[in-house]
Amino acid sequence: MRECIRDAKEGDSQQICQIYNYYVETSGATFEEQLVSQGVMAERIVSIQKxxxxxxFEEAGEVLGYAYVSPWKERSAYRFAVESSIYVAQQAAGKGIxxxxxxxxxxxxxxYxxxxxxxxxxxxxxxxxxLHERLGFNQVAEFERVGFKFGNWMNVGYWQRQIKTEEQINHCLNKD
Structure with missing residues (x-):
């Protein structure tokens, strides 16, 4: 079977919604509680990719997972930090995707x-x-009882990975 990792397209929004909405309905992996429409997901893709x-991750024309980063916080001092999100289709979990x-x-x-x-x-x-620790992330925080979903309070841990030094950031900013 042919598999590839590529940039998401607006047209992927339906398959991405199917993956994500499974977690909305069944899991605390996301704190969204309402299903996301294809139109809203398409807007999210376009907005992030700006x-x-x-x-x-696509295999035989089917999107089996997706990953993206978004700004960590809006204030300008946070501009060098992003938050990652990754979701894999339930039927494809555990396959290394x-x-x-x-x-x-x-x-x-x-x-970047x-x-x-x-x-x-x-x-x-x-x-x-x-997954995160294998990729070099380290736990830096745990917030207790910050989410409430399915009638339960949930804790959230934060893992962090430094990917560039100050010198490398300056090099990125001065590449012209």
Whole structure:
């Protein structure tokens, strides 16, 4: 079968919605509680890609996962930090797709003035923790009872990976 990791397209929004809405309905992996429409997802893709990468893992024409980064916070002092998001289709979990996507996403960030990537993980989630730690992320925080979904309070841990030094950031900013 032919598989590839490529930039997401607006036309991927339906398949991305199917992946994401599974987690909205069944999991604390996202704190969204309402299903996301194809139109809203298409807007999210376009909005993110104006400044940062959004990738999909495709096999035989089917999107089986996606990953992207978004600004960590709006204030300008946070401009060198992003938050990563990654979702794999439920039927494709455990096949290495998340690892492949994440590695491609991190490789793509080489061209961006990004110093650190932050990942929020609803706890417990051993598979996500293992994935992040294998990729060099370290846990830096845990917030207790910050999400309430499915009648339960949920903790969120934060993992962080430094991907560039100050010198490397300056080089990115001065490439012209």
């Amino acid at each position: 400044q940062l990468p959004w990738l999909v 998340g690892n492949s996507l994440y590695q491609a996403l991190l490789a793509r960030l080489v061209d 003035p990004i110093a650190t990537v932050i990942a929020g993980i609803t706890l417990p989630n051993p598979a996500s923790i293992v």
